[in-house]
Amino acid sequence: MKKERIIKELSELKKDENYRSLKLTDKKYINFSSNDYLGLNEDKELRGEFFQKFKDEDLLFSSSSSRLLSGSYPIIMKLEKKLEKIYNKKTLLFNSGYDANTCLIETLFSKTSLIISDRYNHSSIYSGIKASEAKLLRYRHLDYNHLEEILKKYSSEYDDILVVSETVYSMDGDRANIKKLVQLKSKYGFKLLIDEAHSFGVLGYGECYEADVLDLIDYVVIPLGKAGSSIGAYVLMDELSKEYIINKGRKFIYTTALPPINVAWNLFILEKMEKFNFRRKRLIELSIYMRNLLNEYKIETISSTNIISIVIGENQRVNKISENLREKGYLIYPIKEPTVPKGTARLRVSLTALHTKEMIQKFVKELNYEIDNVF
Numbered sequence: 534m535k536k537e538r539i540i541k542e543l544s545e546l547k548k549d550e551n552y553r554s555l556k557l558t559d560k561k562y563i564n565f566s567s568n569d570y571l572g573l574n575e576d577k578e579l580r581g582e583f584f585q586k587f588k589d590e591d592l593l594f595s596s597s598s599s600r601l602l603s604g605s606y607p608i609i610m611k612l613e614k615k616l617e618k619i620y621n622k623k624t625l626l627f628n629s630g631y632d633a634n635t636c637l638i639e640t641l642f643s644k645t646s647l648i649i650s651d652r653y654n655h656s657s658i659y660s661g662i663k664a665s666e667a668k669l670l671r672y673r674h675l676d677y678n679h680l681e682e683i684l685k686k687y688s689s690e691y692d693d694i695l696v697v698s699e700t701v702y703s704m705d706g707d708r709a710n711i712k713k714l715v716q717l718k719s720k721y722g723f724k725l726l727i728d729e730a731h732s733f734g735v736l737g738y739g740e741c742y743e744a745d746v747l748d749l750i751d752y753v754v755i756p757l758g759k760a761g762s763s764i765g766a767y768v769l770m771d772e773l774s775k776e777y778i779i780n781k782g783r784k785f786i787y788t789t790a791l792p793p794i795n796v797a798w799n800l801f802i803l804e805k806m807e808k809f810n811f812r813r814k815r816l817i818e819l820s821i822y823m824r825n826l827l828n829e830y831k832i833e834t835i836s837s838t839n840i841i842s843i844v845i846g847e848n849q850r851v852n853k854i855s856e857n858l859r860e861k862g863y864l865i866y867p868i869k870e871p872t873v874p875k876g877t878a879r880l881r882v883s884l885t886a887l888h889t890k891e892m893i894q895k896f897v898k899e900l901n902y903e904i905d906n907v908f
């Protein structure tokens with residue numbers, strides 16, 4: 534791209550109050566923007582237990598190679614074996630959720646495929662679809678009647694159809710109906726990919742596992758950067774797909790494998806997953822508490838989870854409100870287009886098990902004040 538065009542685009546973003554810049558994460562704030570939903574990442578004791586457990590192992594900070602050369606360390610193979618035991622599916626560890634979604638879709642689907650995707654699916658899913666060159670159709674967010682209309686129209690035309698959904702949607706905090714998707718799959722015979730980025734951990738081993746529908750789902754992507762308190766992603770699939778990705782998946786083959794130290798942490802968290810129940814219960818309790826409080830203040834949200842979005846509207850207003858809240862000690866960022874549709878800029882509150890009712894109460898009071906006073 535020419536320099537003049539880059540400068541022009543950046544100045545347009547500034548004019549639209551949609552310019553992004555990196556900000557220092559400062560501990561002095563009460564953080565309402567963290568995806569460490571269970572609070573595992575902040576837990577020093579847990580970290581201490583991890584280092585104690587692995588103190589005699591030579592855990593390196595780099596794998597210094599791709600998985601297909603010398604990067605498949607015993608700890609990675611152990612983790613994948615453990616995953617296969619839990620989920621009863623073949624698994625592969627990827628370096629990120631972004632890579633996992635993109636690689637899976639671009640490797641297993643092609644020009645002759647049809648991919649039907651929830652309109653609000655994550656950017657990594659869209660990138661994968663674009664790279665696959667498949668035909669893309671989007672159904673209205675969580676509207677399964679619309680999805681079925683598309684299926685009725687196109688099922689006879691394509692013999693390779695993929696439907697993609699997330700479990701919990703990160704920008705609205707609402708949830709997909711996985712059982713409904715599975716029902717539609719049994720009626721129309723498409724392949725189904727579910728992204729569990731915002732449900733892994735919060736719902737134990739994930740929603741598909743908890744709802745006992747794993748056998749009926751072709752691909753499950755589990756990014757670990759949220760409640761997983763780590764980096765990387767698990768992909769659950771059948772044996773043939775795994776074999777094919779190992780041989781053809783560019784984002785799996787041509788990249789350095791995750792460092793053994795991170796992989797050991799992933800395994801450690803996975804093995805303790807069932808022990809985090811009290812954190813899950815607390816998160817549910819706090820989420821209900823905040824939604825009730827918002828309701829009392831007549832502040833609307835469509836969220837049904839611990840991600841609570843409050844649509845403000847224009848960029849300028851949402852910027853000002855979040856700036857004022859930061860000045861009052863709350864770390865909360867505005868979410869704007871293209872992440873969400875134009876004119877629906879919002880504040881995305883991300884609750885974690887480390888928040889308290891008192892923190893939430895004070896925050897909602899301040900939020901209400903700002904909504905009433907910033908125009």
Ligand SMILES: Cc1ncc(COP(=O)(O)O)c(C=O)c1O
Pocket residue numbers: 628629630631632634655657699703728730731756757758765766
């Ligand atoms: C639904 C969803 N899928 C995938 C990703 C990407 O995962 P990662 O951060 O591990 O690249 C994210 C966010 O980061 C996400 O919200």
